[in-house]
Structures are given as structure tokens and as C-alpha cells.
Amino acid sequence: MRNSVKSRFSAFLSSPSFLILRCEPARFASKDAGRMYDLHSAWVYMLQCRDGSYYVGSHRGPDVDVRIAQHQEGQGGEYTAARLPVKLVWCQPFQYIVDAIEIERRIKGWSRAKKEAMIRGDWDALPSLSRRRGGKPKQQEQTVRAPR
Template structure:
């Protein structure tokens, strides 16, 4: 796979969603662990890789990364757990809550 989307769990329990063109997600994880690029994860070390998925095209990976970044914590956790059946329910719930509030 020429591109990946991944989710890291940070020391503070927050999630970081990213993408990489690298064929090796472990290399990108190492860059996060060492604070190579600064930013969000560098102040929340250590981080742990909790989910990743390969994509044929980087454009698809970036599009999915953006989508997941907008998801609720519960929906991200369902993805991490591989609980595919809960994803539509969580999406519907978020829409209802948004329209009610």
C-alpha cells in the first residue's frame, strides 16, 4: 500500500489521526515517538499506534483522514475496535444531537 491512515492514542488519552505516504507505518510512529516534527503529539508522548489502514492512493487516505478527524471519540473508538456495526448508529446519533442542540 502506498498510503496509510493511522490513529495514535496519546499519553493524555486523546487520539491523533494522521496519514502517511510511507509504506511502513512503524517508521511514521517512530517519528511521532521522537517528536521529529513537533506539533500535537510531541507534547503528549508517548504515543501508541491503535489503528491503521492502507489505501491505494494518497488522495483516498487524506480524504479518509479528514473524515475521521471530524468523528466523535465514540465513533473513533468503534473504528479502533473494528465494531463496524456501531459506526452508522454513532453517525446517526451525532446528526440527531447536532440538530437538536
């Protein structure tokens, strides 16, 4: 992972603004034409499906509601189409789609408990839920010292 994305994601996770209850694109005024442009052109979102499972996806564009509507119509992919209706439970805007895709892939690897802690905004629980879930812990490399 690129260091800039990693540091932005770490700062993003530690921020209380990580949880967005209503996802609206931020806008800023253009000096040249007096138009409004979208500051966030990408989104990572999480849907809760009818069976209670979570689907994590990303969307390129200023309005995540367009993508959610596609999921509701069964056009969002096989996974969600088989589990309609779906409900948006979390989303976060990003300036660049590459950052959104990287974060989407990371969140997809999280446990259900960690995803639910993120949805609740329970930031204190995330470190303990980040520990290895299976197998033995990785052994620390030991340095061999020469006898004196």
C-alpha cells in the same frame, strides 16, 4: 467527495478487514525486474496519546512504522510531541495518498465514541454513532402541491 473514493470507503467500512492489528505493507512481484514493489503507498493511522486523546494522520510510503517512530521522537507535529508517548491503535493501507488524506479528514471529524468503535471493530455501532450530535435535525424539504 469523488464517487469512486466514496464507494471504496463505504465498502472499506463494511469489511471485517477494516481493522488491521499489525500494519504491514502488501507486496507484489514485478514481472520485468524480479523486484518487489509496495502495493500500498499510503496509510491512515490513529495514535492514542499519553492523555488518552486520539490523533489521526496519514503517511505516504510503504512503512507506517517510520512515521510512528517520528511521532515517538517528537518530530510528528506539535500535538503529539506534547503528549508523548503515543501508541498506534489503528491503521489502514491505501493505494493512493489522495484517498488516504480524504479518509483521514473524514475520520478526524468523527466523535471519540465512533473512533473507539472503529478501533474495536464494532461495525454495528458505527451507523448509530454517525447521527448528528448537535443542534436540531435538518428539516426535510417539503413539496408544495397545487390544490385540485
